[in-house]
Amino acid sequence: MIATIDTLHDMEASLKSAVIDLLYRLADDAIIIGHRGSEWTGFAPILEEDIAFSSMAQDDMGHAQTFYQMLFELGEPDPDTNVFARKLDQWTCAGMVSISSQRDWAMSLVRKYFYDVAASIRLDALAEGALVPLAQLARKLRSEKKYHLMHGTMWIPRLGTGTRESHQLMQSAVDTLYPHALGMFEPTSADLLLEQAGVCPREDELRKRWQAEVENVLCGATLKVDADMSPVFGGRAGKHPKDLMALLDDMQLVYNLDPHAKW
């Protein structure tokens, strides 16, 4: 039986730094996928999807904000500083969320679905985890996440089994993104400690759950996954696709014009 940790201040230094590491990964993934989602505002192929991507982006950014707020309570910089002032190599988001989809809607849809399954699996695990404030937050966030999953599980089969063109676009997106999706579960030095403390299962275990769920939906959508694909790692260690630099330049532009401005 693993003891629960009732407050953020009940952790010894090594576990605290593992939790900080975990929160940065959760927050960075959420804010960057949110920013990618927001790139569809005003440009999606149909109005409903314009609204859907914009709404989901708003949710994801909201989730990121709650994780950054928790980091702040743990003594890290405030949310604005973290989002707008951090340099490229300080980010820990997975490569998959950083890649520019170049306004390719199939890519964006598949990427969002891959992320949402991973996020849901993490939230489910955290909700059962030993760190009480994070478990409470995870229970709240997953009640919203279910609508994102519903969006993905509706569109993936619809387009996978739609026309020949839609099938090809979706298959091509799966082929491109799958190795990067596996990279969301890049092992980190925090894994063992988080598992032992009962906060969160290891990345490897989460990946197995993710693959079981995703491959089932892809199969139903007549989309294939090449079993030999190996993961693309790097994001958790601060090594990012060049697309992230362009995104940060864009996202941090106004803040950097006057970092001390009062809003």
Place this chain on the structure above:
Amino acid sequence: MSSQDESKGVAPRSRPRSKRLRAVWQSLETVTDPEIPVINIVEMGMINDVRLDEDHVIVDMTPTFAGCPALDFIRSEIRAAVSGFEKEVKVNVVFDPPWSTDRITEEARQKLKAFGLAPPTPASCEKGQEDMQHVPCPLCDSTHTSLESIFGPTLCRSIHYCHDCLQSFEHFKTIR
């Protein structure tokens, strides 16, 4: 309120012990979510607790959606509404128990419907059984409706179409 009710996520409506505390709750009832102006934040189930100590009025509020853009606005509205008690106001954002649509009072559900917004699935329905495809139309009560879009003009709404009265309508999504 029994623990059974709390396990369903119903708002833990504390019984105000003092006249002053009751007055704070009444002040909170004047604050509305700007995106749903017809019901107040107490009816919405957004207030988890209110306490008074020597120097403070302490309000624990729980957000409907984590990314709700109105959150800061509502916090400042709360501060303004309870500013008349000659104490410093503290508004804490808490996630336990988390907000769920089961916390919206029955009266508030009727107000949502009158506003033209189909209310969320009631707590009495089995978990996970909410049927987004056949949400009852708030205008004619028909269930001959279909889901047009899971996402709508605000984070909490989805868009539906009624095949009987031929109107599109919005639904307050069930969150639990």
